[in-house]
Amino acid sequence: MNNNPKLYEKVNNNQRRDVIQLLNLFGDVIKWRNDGTDSVLDIGCGTGDITSNILGAIMPKSFKCLKGIDKSHEMVKHANAHYKSSKMLFEQWDVTGEVDIAMAEQFDRIFSFYTLHWVQDQKFVFFLFKFYVFLN
Numbered sequence: 001m002n003n004n005p006k007l008y009e010k011v012n013n014n015q016r017r018d019v020i021q022l023l024n025l026f027g028d029v030i031k032w033r034n035d036g037t038d039s040v041l042d043i044g045c046g047t048g049d050i051t052s053n054i055l056g057a058i059m060p061k062s063f064k065c066l067k068g069i070d071k072s073h074e075m076v077k078h079a080n081a082h083y084k085s086s087k088m089l090f091e092q093w094d095v096t097g098e099v100d101i102a103m104a105e106q107f108d109r110i111f112s113f114y115t116l117h118w119v120q121d122q123k124f125v126f127f128l129f130k131f132y133v134f135l136n
């Protein structure tokens with residue numbers, strides 16, 4: 001996996017297209033909290049552009065927190081430099097080994113796009129998810 005965020009953001013048109021299509025397709029079945037104060041995790045957020053501009057755009061405007069995690073320091077640094085806001089942040093975590101159920105339970109919804117095929121321990125990741133939308 002290439003860890004060059006600037007390069008990845010230049011060539012991720014297919015990923016952006018697919019995530020938009022997926023969220024259009026399943027947007028109606030995603031159950032947000034009644035009060036709209038959702039906390040959402042994006043596993044393998046990469047550069048953060050899809051987290052911020054596509055996932056963030058379909059969430060209730062009153063959402064509480066949108067956190068992107070990625071094991072790549074370069075990706076997380078880029079994401080925070082470009083997309084961090086008062087309610088949106090990015091942290092370096094490896095989903096295998098560093099993320100546990102207690103952490104996952106802090107979130108109302110968990111998403112992951114184009115990431116799970118990189119993760120060795122697939123059983124763990126699927127166990128972790130309450131609700132997942134994934135593209136691989």
Ligand SMILES: C[S@@+](CC[C@H](N)C(=O)[O-])C[C@H]1O[C@@H](n2cnc3c(N)ncnc32)[C@H](O)[C@@H]1O
Nearest residue numbers: 015044045046070071072094095113114115118
């Ligand atoms: C193809 S990119 C997808 C980025 C973004 N979700 C998108 O759809 O454009 C895959 C990302 O998963 C991250 N990744 C791979 N294995 C991971 C793991 N075990 N824990 C967290 N992130 C991981 C990589 O660093 C990379 O940024």
